Amino acid sequence: xxxxxxxxWQYKCPRCRKSQIFKIPLDVKNPLDMNKNCKECNLDFEPExxxxxxxxxxxxxxxxxxxxxxxxxxxxxxxxxVNASMSIVILIGIxxxxxxxxxxxxIYIHMIVRYDSSF
Ligand SMILES: [Zn+2]
Numbered sequence: 001x002x003x004x005x006x007x008x009w010q011y012k013c014p015r016c017r018k019s020q021i022f023k024i025p026l027d028v029k030n031p032l033d034m035n036k037n038c039k040e041c042n043l044d045f046e047p048e049x050x051x052x053x054x055x056x057x058x059x060x061x062x063x064x065x066x067x068x069x070x071x072x073x074x075x076x077x078x079x080x081x082v083n084a085s086m087s088i089v090i091l092i093g094i095x096x097x098x099x100x101x102x103x104x105x106x107i108y109i110h111m112i113v114r115y116d117s118s119f
Contacts, residue, residue, distance in 0.1 A: 001017060001117070002017055004110060004115070007110065007115075008103065008106045008107050008110050009103070009106075011102060011103075011106045013038040013040065013041060013043055013045075014043070014109050014110040014112075014113035014114075014115065015038065015041050015043045015113050015114070015115065015116050015119060016038060016040045016041040016043070016116065016119035017115060018038075018040040018041075018119070019035070019038050019039040019040045019041075020035060021034055021035065021045055021105070021106060021109065022034055022035070022102055023035060026098070028098075031098050031101055031102065032101065032102070032105065034046065034105075040119055041116070041119040043113065045109065051109075052105050052108060052109075054108050055104040055105045055107070055108040056104070058104035058105075058107050058108050059100055059101065059104035062100055062103070062104060063093065063096075063100055066092070066096075067089045067092070067093065070085070070088065070089055070092060071085045071086065071088075071089050074088060
């Protein structure tokens with residue numbers, strides 16, 4: 001059994017933590033392609049239409065705090081200029097876009113569905 005955090009990070013099913021939420025390999029044109037159900041425990045990964053709207057707030061929180069932490073560290077700790085640190089923040093934003101997109105959905109469904117050790 002893997003931890004809650006590892007399960008979120010690896011996009012595992014929140015109930016059995018065995019099979020994958022998203023389709024693999026990642027299709028860059030459809031990064032949010034999800035499997036309909038869990039192969040192990042048959043959990044429905046989209047219980048209702050619009051279920052993942054809440055994931056937008058998770059995504060917002062992750063990016064806002066990450067960007068703020070990076071920008072403040074560069075400006076106040078390393079004495080970088082604001083423009084230089086903003087360039088780094090934008091670069092990190094581009095590199096992490098797909099990860100944050102999927103991670104926020106994964107965290108969201110993990111917050112809603114409890115782990116069940118019987119699977
Ligand atoms: Zn499952």
